[in-house]
Amino acid sequence: MKQLHNQARNRRDEDIPVSQSTPPYSPKSLKHPRSLPRSLNYILKEQRLLFILVGILIGSTFFIIQPSQKSGVSYTDHDELGQNYANRHRFVTEYGNNNRYSNGVGRVPVGIAGKRKRIVVTGGAGFVGSHLVDKLIARGDDVIVIDNFFTGRKENVVHLFGNPRFELIRHDVIEPILLETNVMGTLNMLGLAKRIGARFLITSTSEVYGDPLEHPQKETYWGHVNPIGVRSCYDEGKRVAETLTMDYHRGADVEVRIARIFNTYGPRMCLDDGRVVSNFVSQAIRKQPMTVYGDGKQTRSFQYVSDLVDGLMALMDGEHVGPFNLGNPGEFTMLELAEVVKETIDPSATIEFKPNTDDDPHKRKPDISKAKEFLNWEPKISLREGLPRMINDFRNRILNEDEGKGN
Numbered sequence: 001m002k003q004l005h006n007q008a009r010n011r012r013d014e015d016i017p018v019s020q021s022t023p024p025y026s027p028k029s030l031k032h033p034r035s036l037p038r039s040l041n042y043i044l045k046e047q048r049l050l051f052i053l054v055g056i057l058i059g060s061t062f063f064i065i066q067p068s069q070k071s072g073v074s075y076t077d078h079d080e081l082g083q084n085y086a087n088r089h090r091f092v093t094e095y096g097n098n099n100r101y102s103n104g105v106g107r108v109p110v111g112i113a114g115k116r117k118r119i120v121v122t123g124g125a126g127f128v129g130s131h132l133v134d135k136l137i138a139r140g141d142d143v144i145v146i147d148n149f150f151t152g153r154k155e156n157v158v159h160l161f162g163n164p165r166f167e168l169i170r171h172d173v174i175e176p177i178l179l180e181t182n183v184m185g186t187l188n189m190l191g192l193a194k195r196i197g198a199r200f201l202i203t204s205t206s207e208v209y210g211d212p213l214e215h216p217q218k219e220t221y222w223g224h225v226n227p228i229g230v231r232s233c234y235d236e237g238k239r240v241a242e243t244l245t246m247d248y249h250r251g252a253d254v255e256v257r258i259a260r261i262f263n264t265y266g267p268r269m270c271l272d273d274g275r276v277v278s279n280f281v282s283q284a285i286r287k288q289p290m291t292v293y294g295d296g297k298q299t300r301s302f303q304y305v306s307d308l309v310d311g312l313m314a315l316m317d318g319e320h321v322g323p324f325n326l327g328n329p330g331e332f333t334m335l336e337l338a339e340v341v342k343e344t345i346d347p348s349a350t351i352e353f354k355p356n357t358d359d360d361p362h363k364r365k366p367d368i369s370k371a372k373e374f375l376n377w378e379p380k381i382s383l384r385e386g387l388p389r390m391i392n393d394f395r396n397r398i399l400n401e402d403e404g405k406g407n
Contacts, residue, residue: 118142122189125152125168127269128203128261131305132312133157137166146171156268186241190248193256201257201316202245206327206364207235208260216365219260219323229359242323249321257315262327262366266305266386267393271401277302280338281387281394284345294356296335299363303328304386307379314375327366328379337383344387 119136123129124145129152136143142165145157149170160166186202193200209217210225225235248254265277272282280290303326311326332340335351342349371377 116140116142118144120144120146122146122185123152125149125154125157127151127156127266128264128305128308130156130268131266131309133160133166135309135313137163141165143167144169151270151273153268153270183237183240183244186244190244190254194248194252194254199255199257199316200245200248201259201312202241203312204238204242204258204260204323205234206260206262206325206366207231208239208242209361209364210235211359211361212363215363216329216367217325218367219325219370226359230357231359256321257318258322258324259312259315259326260323260366261308262325262364263300263302264305264308264327265302266390268305269390269394271394271397276300276334276337277387277390278394280341281345281391282398284341284349285391285395285398287346287349289350289352290338290341292334292338292351292353294334294353294360296338296351296353297333298356298360299331299333299365300337301327301329301331301365302337302383303379304381304389307381311371311375311377311379314371314377318375320374324371324375325366325368326371326377327368328383329366329368330383331363331365332383340383340387344384345391 117136119141121129121133121136121143122145124133124143125147129145129147133143133145137160144167146169154168157166157168161168190200192198206217208225209221209223212221213224214221223239225239226232227236229235242258245256245258249256263275263277265275269275269278271278282288283290307328308326311324315322315324315326338351368378
């Protein structure tokens with residue numbers, strides 16, 4: 001059988017002609033050559049590329065237009081004057097660092113930082129805070145104001161009540177909000193900034209310089225403060241607040257900004273808050289003597305509130321920690337200020353001298369060269385230009401106040 005099988009196979013082999021030019025069989029030689037790489041050819045078949053591009057477009061559109069759900073940053077504002085030190089409010093603002101993209105220090109991918117932000121402003125119904133809120137709303141941000149109305153007034157933000165991007169909460173930040181005066185309030189908001197990956201800005205004060213021995217005052221000056229004086233609760237409280245801010249920055253990687261605000265004036269100030277500009281203006285409008293403490297030769301520098309707000313925005317949106325002096329270097333004695341108020345309101349206004357208060361600084365003038373260099377900021381409105389705007393606001397409010405009393 002084997003022999004017959006071999007013979008049959010030999011006969012079949014003989015029947016198949018063999019060409020000398022035919023190459024030996026190879027599976028690869030039977031496949032047609034391809035002009036495109038296999039992966040690219042796969043994508044181009046059956047309109048797969050079209051579906052991929054449509055998917056990318058839909059995903060990108062959703063990513064770009066989705067609004068931030070959480071924001072974070074803090075602005076903290078305390079009054080320039082050291083009156084009612086322990087009870088002065090603060091404003092904290094949260095800028096749009098969405099927690100979903102945060103690595104713990106409030107940084108977000110390029111393309112998101114410029115989108116609409118959700119901002120919390122503590123003390124936002126106060127003098128400076130309400131002007132800051134106006135600017136943020138005008139910019140298109142969502143703003144939540146937290147205020148206990150100790151020095152703030154609901155009237156300062158009532159014009160925003162119908163705005164869907166504005167919300168007002170009556171609350172004292174010395175009590176925790178699931179969302180403590182100078183120190184505890186700062187500590188609470190720093191904790192919030194750490195938890196949500198926020199950038200935190202504290203608005204400190206020129207009072208940290210005390211009764212300065214350096215003039216004008218630079219940010220590198222450590223100050224000359226009486227730690228047990230009548231003003232020390234406010235002065236030292238602000239210094240501690242700055243210390244806590246830097247400790248959170250160094251120890252917990254919280255992004256922080258520090259502003260040191262010099263005397264500020266403008267519409268919405270409290271009529272009787274004890275600050276020198278509001279005192280003089282209120283007294284002159286009411287036909288009362290303007291009160292000058294001491295000999296009136298002590299100096300101050302006065303900036304209009306819109307200049308301050310511009311400086312705060314530049315600091316928060318910039319990349320420098322600070323501290324930065326934010327003030328107008330124009331320097332006036334108290335007597336010179338009283339003369340400007342007289343000229344603007346009533347040339348017949350009189351001045352009444354009283355004994356000076358303890359630890360009253362003799363001179364105060366900011367060196368703003370650092371803010372000019374790193375923030376590209378400097379004040380634009382002079383005292384003689386800004387004072388009439390404030391006076392118009394005070395006149396209307398005092399007139400309404402007198403009408404309410406039946407005078």
